[in-house]
Amino acid sequence: MQIAIALFDRFTALDAVGPYEVLGRVPGAETVFVAERPGPVRNDSGTLALVADATFAEVTRPDVVVVPGGPGQTPQMANETLLSWLRAVDATTTWTASVCTGSLLLAAAGLLKGRRATSHWLALNAIKRYDVEPTGERVVFDGKYVTAAGVSSGIDMALALAGRIAGDRAAQSIQLLTEYDPQPPYDAGSPHKAPADLVAEHRAHSRHPQP
Amino acid sequence: MQIAIALFDRFTALDAVGPYEVLGRVPGAETVFVAERPGPVRNDSGTLALVADATFAEVTRPDVVVVPGGPGQTPQMANETLLSWLRAVDATTTWTASVCTGSLLLAAAGLLKGRRATSHWLALNAIKRYDVEPTGERVVFDGKYVTAAGVSSGIDMALALAGRIAGDRAAQSIQLLTEYDPQPPYDAGSPHKAPADLVAEHRAHSRHPQP
Numbered sequence: 001m002q003i004a005i006a007l008f009d010r011f012t013a014l015d016a017v018g019p020y021e022v023l024g025r026v027p028g029a030e031t032v033f034v035a036e037r038p039g040p041v042r043n044d045s046g047t048l049a050l051v052a053d054a055t056f057a058e059v060t061r062p063d064v065v066v067v068p069g070g071p072g073q074t075p076q077m078a079n080e081t082l083l084s085w086l087r088a089v090d091a092t093t094t095w096t097a098s099v100c101t102g103s104l105l106l107a108a109a110g111l112l113k114g115r116r117a118t119s120h121w122l123a124l125n126a127i128k129r130y131d132v133e134p135t136g137e138r139v140v141f142d143g144k145y146v147t148a149a150g151v152s153s154g155i156d157m158a159l160a161l162a163g164r165i166a167g168d169r170a171a172q173s174i175q176l177l178t179e180y181d182p183q184p185p186y187d188a189g190s191p192h193k194a195p196a197d198l199v200a201e202h203r204a205h206s207r208h209p210q211p
Numbered sequence: 212m213q214i215a216i217a218l219f220d221r222f223t224a225l226d227a228v229g230p231y232e233v234l235g236r237v238p239g240a241e242t243v244f245v246a247e248r249p250g251p252v253r254n255d256s257g258t259l260a261l262v263a264d265a266t267f268a269e270v271t272r273p274d275v276v277v278v279p280g281g282p283g284q285t286p287q288m289a290n291e292t293l294l295s296w297l298r299a300v301d302a303t304t305t306w307t308a309s310v311c312t313g314s315l316l317l318a319a320a321g322l323l324k325g326r327r328a329t330s331h332w333l334a335l336n337a338i339k340r341y342d343v344e345p346t347g348e349r350v351v352f353d354g355k356y357v358t359a360a361g362v363s364s365g366i367d368m369a370l371a372l373a374g375r376i377a378g379d380r381a382a383q384s385i386q387l388l389t390e391y392d393p394q395p396p397y398d399a400g401s402p403h404k405a406p407a408d409l410v411a412e413h414r415a416h417s418r419h420p421q422p
Contacts, residue, residue, distance in 0.1 A: 031258045047235060049261070120390060171396070175405070176410065179362055182363070182367060184392075198383060
């Protein structure tokens with residue numbers, strides 16, 4: 001089972017590596033980081049580079065595709081090379097997944113039309129223009145499309161997906177080995193829980209249109 | 212404030228990228244991935260490569276050092292280049308941190324002597340031989356030494372550390388932007404919660420001596 005994780009300039013690292021760490025442990029999984037060109041791809045801050053081991057042209061029939069988000073998503077909305085690759089591989093995937101603003105890329109490729117999906121909380125409003133019903137949920141399954149909310153939510157998404165692919169026991173085994181027993185020291189991980197002025201501050205500075 | 216994240220062959224990706232994603236967002240932070248040689252460093256499965264942008268020789272006075280774990284930790288226990296770098300930078304760090312079996316490397320460098328620390332649950336027993344008091348806690352602060360349990364726990368560790376470095380509001384802001392509001396679909400993330408036979412199976416196959 002081939003799992004392709006797409007990379008593009010200024011992606012958010014944890015969007016890609018969270019699901020990678022979980023899905024790569026599914027029995028029989030063969031993961032590959034894929035991008036327009038092979039070699040290092042820099043993240044949003046420029047201080048991390050993940051190597052793309054294959055090009056889009058080389059990965060034509062992955063069973064699962066995962067699209068991360070990040071500030072680099074905005075220019076990718078007009079990158080026909082990425083969007084047509086997404087449409088092409090989606091024709092034969094078992095699961096097409098995204099994390100964070102990666103769902104805006106799936107939407108721009110026309111893959112989420114009429115479906116329920118989620119995204120980073122700051123981008124939930126933006127996804128409406130693609131005929132997508134945004135939900136505030138952390139992980140959304142709609143048919144073979146699986147979307148996750150912001151950044152860290154890709155871990156929850158990947159565990160749920162691992163369960164669908166390989167069964168509950170395999171997913172629990174992955175959770176145990178990655179010791180995923182979260183104990184955040186604060187309770188500010190969603191706009192409903194964080195201090196209201198922090199939420200307002202981030203909305204004011206977002207690159208996405210806010211409600 | 213420079214935050215150095217050490218890489219070595221067959222590290223576990225999320226051990227490094229979880230803390231990176233959080234600590235890299237601390238105001239004023241400058242993160243750098245550092246290794247014996249510059250360039251791509253492959254993870255435990257060989258399917259992911261993170262680029263080391265600096266060598267140990269080039270990073271001599273980081274304010275914070277983070278050491279990940281992974282299967283590659285075992286051969287590193289005898290790598291005097293890494294261990295002496297850890298001792299050297301520790302002399303001036305504000306915080307010396309580890310994730311997963313990275314604490315065994317800090318212990319082998321002699322930095323945790325007489326201290327309380329944690330590690331991946333499968334390695335908790337192994338750390339005792341270094342005159343370290345193992346705890347079952349997810350994140351342990353002892354003086355300037357901060358150790359986290361397995362793989363995903365580095366995110367909790369980094370958020371707690373972000374709070375100590377930059378204050379609660381800055382840490383909450385990072386939690387909100389990374390949407391860290393975990394909702395695991397299973398409750399098997401620790402040996403106390405996972406099915407007993409799964410725990411026993413992993414203990415039987417561990418490279419670390421079990422109790």
